[in-house]
Amino acid sequence: MSVSVEIGDLTHVEADAVVNAANSMLLGGGGVDGAIHAAAGPRLLEACRRLRNTSHRDGLDIGDAVATPAFDLPASWVIHTVGPNLHRGQDDPARLASCFARSLDVAAELDVRSVxxxxxxxxxFGWPAADVARIAVATCRSWLAEHPAASIEDIRFVVxxxxxxxxxxxxxxxx
Incomplete structure (x- = not known):
């Protein structure tokens, strides 16, 4: 199992699953979310709309995660997670950690090897990169230690x- 970092474009990464820093409405947005929606094509938005019409009528909660197919991306899956927005007073590190842990839970359910x-x-969303990195790395390492039988072998942070x-x-x- 490895945890690493690389500079790159998440929409070009060859991994079984890429994680989308989504908004709670799951209908696309700016930044990473907009780039993933643009690169995945219109079927991603259709899949997100289906989620909104079925299992996630009120949207996705902060710290939770849900998957859709990746469509035109090189990955097989997009795992959408909603991070806390520091500008809105959402400063609980546990909610940020949950984004990474829940994304890995979903990835394990999908039986993927790389995320x-x-x-x-x-x-x-205003969180300092050092805080995000510290929380993300600690959460991912802890998750891997707690789930030794999980299929996940490779976790990459793409910045x-x-x-x-x-x-x-x-x-x-x-x-």
């Missing part, structure tokens, strides 16, 4: 630049 995460809640990579690498070294 690629963005820096959920960093950027537009946009060297600064974010350095922050995640520091978190990986510290843990």
């Amino acid at each position: 690629a995460f963005p820096a959920v809640s960093a950027g537009a 946009l630049d060297e600064r974010a990579r350095d922050v995640f690498e520091a978190a990986l070294r510290a843990g």
Whole structure:
């Protein structure tokens, strides 16, 4: 099992599942969410609308996760999770940790081997990258230790630049 970080574009990553930093409505948005919806094509929005019309009528709660097919992405699955928005006073680190843990729960249910995460809640949601990296790395490592029989072998954090990579690498070294 490995946990690593790389600079890249999440929409081009070859992994069994990519995690989408979604909004609670699951209908696309900006940033990572918008990029994933654009790259996956219109069937992703249709799949999200079906979720909204069935199991997630009120949207997806902060810290929860749900999967759809990835359609035109190189991945097989998109795991949507809603991170806490620090600008809205959503500052509980447990809610952020839940994004990573619930995404891994869903990935394990799908029997995937590799999962690629963005820096959920960093950027537009205002969480400092160092906090996101520390929480993400600790949560993923803890999840792997608690689920040794899970199919997941490779967890990657895919970030946009060297600064974010350095922050995640520091978190990986510290843990």
